[in-house]
Amino acid sequence: MLKYIVMLCCLILLSSLYMMEWWMVQLLLMLLFFVFFISIGLNLEESLLGYGLGLDNLSYGLVLLSIWICSLMLMASSMIYYNNIYKELFVVVLLLMLLLLLLTFSSMDMVKFYLFFEGSLIPTVLMIFGWGYQPERLEAGMYLLFYTLLASLPLLVVFLKIFKENNSLIFLLIGNIGTDFIMYLSLMLAFLVSMPMFMVHLWLPKAHVEAPVAGSMILAGVLLKLGGYGLLRVMKMIMMKGLEFNYLFMSVSLVGGFMVSLVCLRQVDLKSMIAYSSVAHMSIVLGGLFTISMWGIQGSYTLMVAHGLCSSGLFYLANVLYERSGSRSMMINKGVMNFMPSMALCWFLLSSSNMAAPPSLNLMGEICLLNSLVAWSVVSMFILMLLSFFSASYSLYLYSFVQHGKMYSGLYSCGSGFFRDYLVIFLHWLPLNLMVLKGDYWILWV
Template sequence: MLKFLMYLIFLIPLCLLGNFWWVIQSLMFLLCFLFMFSMPGLFNWSNLSYMFGCDLISFGLVLLSLWICVLMIMASESVFRYNYYSNFFLFIIIMLTMMLYCTFSSLSMLSFYLFFEGSLIPTLFLILGWGYQPERLQAGIYLLFYTLLASLPLLVGMFYIYNFLGLLYIPLLMSSMNINNLFYLCMIMAFLVSMPMFLVHLWLPSAHVEAPVSGSMILAGVLLKLGGYGLLRVFMILINFYKFNYIWISISLVGGVIVSLICMRQTDLKSLIAYSSVAHMGIVIGGLMTLNYWGFCGSYILMIAHGLCSSGLFCLANISYERLGSRSLLINKGLMVFMPSMTMWWFLLSSCNMAAPPSLNLLGEISLFNSLVGWSWLSMNTLIFLSFFSAAYTLYLYSYSQHGMNYSGIYSCSLGFLREYLLLFLHWFPLNLLILNSDIVMFWL
C-alpha cells in the first residue's frame, strides 16, 4: 500500500523540473500496471498497512482513479503545448491521485472523511485555474457549498459512532448500534449529494460545463463514485434502516426519467453528457438502496463502467471543442465529413453509454434492473422509460453531432492525432474487455 503512495510522492519533484510531462505520464502508466498485479483475493483484505488496506471494491475504484488520472494528463496536452502552468497542473493531478488513492484505501472512517473532502481541493483548483469561462467561479462555489454542507453532518455522525463503539475501523463496524432516523440521514446525505441524487444535482452540470477536460474527466470518472463507495461501506451499519430506502429509490428513479428528458433539450455537448451522468447515477442509487446482492454488484459494475464511458465522451467533446472552438450542437454538426475516423469513436462510446453489448454498462444495468424489479414490480414503470430515454438522448447526441449539414464557418480541420486515438482506445478497451472476466466484479460480496 505505502509503496504505491511513495511512488506517487516521488513523482512530485519531477513535476517541478522542466520538460517532464511525458516522463510522468509513462511512470503513471507503469504505476497502473504495478497496481493491477497486486489484486486482492475475492474475500480478503490485502495491501494492509496502518489505517490503509484494499479489498476488491477499493481495488477496482483505485485502479479506475489511477487510470483516469493518467488519461487526464494525456487529454490535456494543450496545457503542455501552450505552457499554461503545466508544472503546477501536473502537481495538482498527482495530489488528486494521492487523495483518491488514500480515500478508497482508508480503513478508518475518519481518514476516509478527511481524504474524501480533501479530493475536492485539487478539483476546485482545476476548475478555477484551467476552466474556460468567467462563470467557473460560480461553478466552484456550487461544488464546494453543496458537498461541504452535506458532509458536515457525516462528521457529526462519525463522532456519534466513536462515542458509542470506541472505534471507527470500517471492517469492525456492526449494525447492532442504537441509532435513530436523524443519524441515518446524517450518514447518507453527504454521499447522496456526491453521487449526485436528483434534487441535489445542480452543482454537477455547472461544474462540468465550466471545467477543463481534465476536470470533467475526474468529476465524471471518479468523484461521483466516491458517493457510491461511501454508501456501500456505510450500509454495513445502516442495514436495519431499510424501511426508509423507498424514499431515495423513488426520488432517484423518477428523477432519472426527468433528467433524461432534460438531456433531450440540451444544446451543449458537455451539458448533455453531464446530465446523462445524473440519470445513470440515479439507477445506481436505486440499486444500492434495495440492499440486495444484485443491487450491490450491479451498482459497483455500473460505477466502473460509467467512469470509463462518460470520461471518454468528455474527451470526444473536448476534441471537437479544440477544433471548432464551440461546444454547441448547432456548430458541432456534420462532423462525419470533417473527422470521419473520429465518428467511429463517437459511435463506440455512445453505444457503450446506452448500454449496448458487449460493454460493461449492459451487465451493470441488467443487474440493477434485476434488483429493482425484485424489490418492487412498480419500479418497472420508471425503468422502462429510463432505459428507453437513455438510448434516445445518446442517439440524439450521436446523430446531431455526426450527421446533417456541416457548419459553414468551418474551413479546415485536423482529422485527429495519434494521441487522441490512443486516449479513446484506452477508455473503450477496458470497458469492453472487463465483461469477459465479469465474475471478478460479480462475486466480491
C-alpha cells in the same frame, strides 16, 4: 500500500521542482497502474494492511480506475502542455488529486476516509478555477464546494458519535448500529450529494461545463464514484433503518432519473448533455443500491466502474470538437462525419456503450440493477422501462445530431484527429468492453 503512496509523493516533489517531463509522468503513472494491477491480483480478501490503510475487493477496482483515468487525463490535456499554461503546476495538482483519491479508497477508518474524501475536492476546485474556460468557473467552483461541504459536515459528527458508542472507527469492525432518522440521513447526505442524487445535482452540470477536459474526466470518472463507495461502506451500519426509509430516496432517484433523461433531450451544449446523462445513470445505481439486495449492491459497483470509463471518454470526445470549433454547441458541431470520419466510429462506440449496448460492462451492471429493482417492486418496472428507453434516446440524439447534418461554414480547415485522440478513446473503450470477460470479479466482489 505505502510504496505506491511514496512513489506518488516523489512524483509530486519532482514535478514541483520542474525536474520531471510531462511524458515521463504519464509513463510512470501507466507503470504504477500495471505494477498495482499485477502485484495484487483479483483474489484479495484484505491486503496491503498497515498504517490504517488497506484494500479489499471494493476499493481495489476503484483505485485502479483512479490511476487509469489520471494517466489518460495527462494524455488528454496536451493543449495545456503545448500552450504552456502553467503545465508544471497542472501536473502537481493532478498528482495531488490522485494521491488523495488513493488514500480515500484505501482508508480503513472513518475519520481518515472523511478527511481524504473532503480533501479530494480541493484539487478539483483548483483545476476548475485555474484551467477552466469561462469566467463563470468561479461560480461553478463555489457551487461544488458549498454543496459538498455543507452536506458532509453532519457526516463527521455522526462518525464521532459512532466512535463514542463503539470505541472504534474501523469500517470492518462496525456492524449494524442503532440509528434514528436524523443519524441515518446525516450518514447518507454527503454521499447522495457526491453521487449526485436528483434535487442535489445542480452543482454537477455547472462544474462539468466550466471545468477543463481533465477536470471533467476526473469528475465523471472517479469523483462521482466516491459517493457510491461511501454508501456501500456505511450501508451495513444503517441497514435496519434503511429497510424503513430507503424507499423514499429510491423513489426520488428513479423519478428524478427519468426527468433528467427528458432534460438531456433538450440540451444543446455537448458537455451539459453528457453531465445530465451521468445524473440519470447514477439514479439507477442509487435505486439498485437502496434495495440492499445482493443483485443491487453487485450491479451498482459494476455500473459505477463502467460509467467511469464511458462518461470520461465522452467528455474527451466533446473536448476534441471544442478544440477544433471553439464551441460546445451542438448546432455548430454538426456534420462531424464529413471531416472526421474515423472519429465518427469512436463516437458510435462510446454512445452505444452509454446506452448499455453489448458487450459493454454497462449492460452487465444494468441487467443486475434492473433485476434487483423489479424484484424489490414490480411497480418500478414502468419507470425503469421509461429510463431505459430515454437513455437510448438521448444517446442516439447525441450521436446523430453531432455526426450528421450540414457542416458549419466557419470551419475553414480541420484535421481529422491526432493519433493521441484515437489512443485516448481506445484506452477508454477497450477496458470497458474487455472487463466483461472477467465479469465475475465485478459482480462477485461482495
